[in-house]
Amino acid sequence: MTGHVLITGASGGLGRAIAREFADHGAELITSVDITGPDALIADLVQPDEPARVVREAWSRAPVDVLVNCAGIYPSVDMLDVSAQQWDRIFALNVRAPVLTTQALANLAIEAGRPASVVNISSGAALRSRPGGGPYASSKAALEMATRAAALELGEHSIRVNAVSPGFVAVRSDCNPVTPEYTTVMSRNPLGRPGTPADIARAVRWVAGPEASWMTGEVVRIDGGSNAGAAHLPRLWPSATGAAR
Known part of the structure; x- marks a missing residue:
């Protein structure tokens, strides 16, 4: 994979891994958002004008071939308690x-007559929520339709x-720290x-x-097979022959 790759949210564990994957496979230039370094762009993507600005600034360095939208937040907040401000911030980012x-990149690529590839980072939560995850799950479902x-x-x-x-990837999160018990349950795939x-970075590079x-x-969906079903649930019958009885 050669060319110019723009990655948002590259300060997180997943974003860093994606940047490393592209670099290890020949990307000529990686521009990251929200990570320190000589090629970094600092931006608050919640602000309406910032997403287009960072794309334009990245393009001014070299035409962007791949955009990876990895920036995101996933606070734990119940649907009963979520405020309008919290909901809007989650959906804004x-x-x-x-x-x-994507819109900004598309306009620049069309004007230049160049192809481009966009990869959005969704979540298994788009299909299945959890207690405290309703707003986040809703945002990822919306992102998949926008894709x-x-x-x-x-x-x-x-x-x-x-x-x-x-699927469940064990990375540090200041806004939603994961307990050992949660890790155990989510590993049952x-x-x-x-x-x-x-695991995720390799898939992103291939898709792009x-x-x-x-x-x-x-x-x-890169989830260890979680979307195939619930492997941790007990059998309906005590044995394979129980259904014939």
């Missing part, structure tokens, strides 16, 4: 910012828009372990790259 960065809508409209301009949906940032050139509007 998790949905509006990726939409606006499809953008793919539908931008395909004729050779701009692909996809999403990668991680068919492959029997939590994911790693590297030429190997997936005929893919757009898709959500690729």
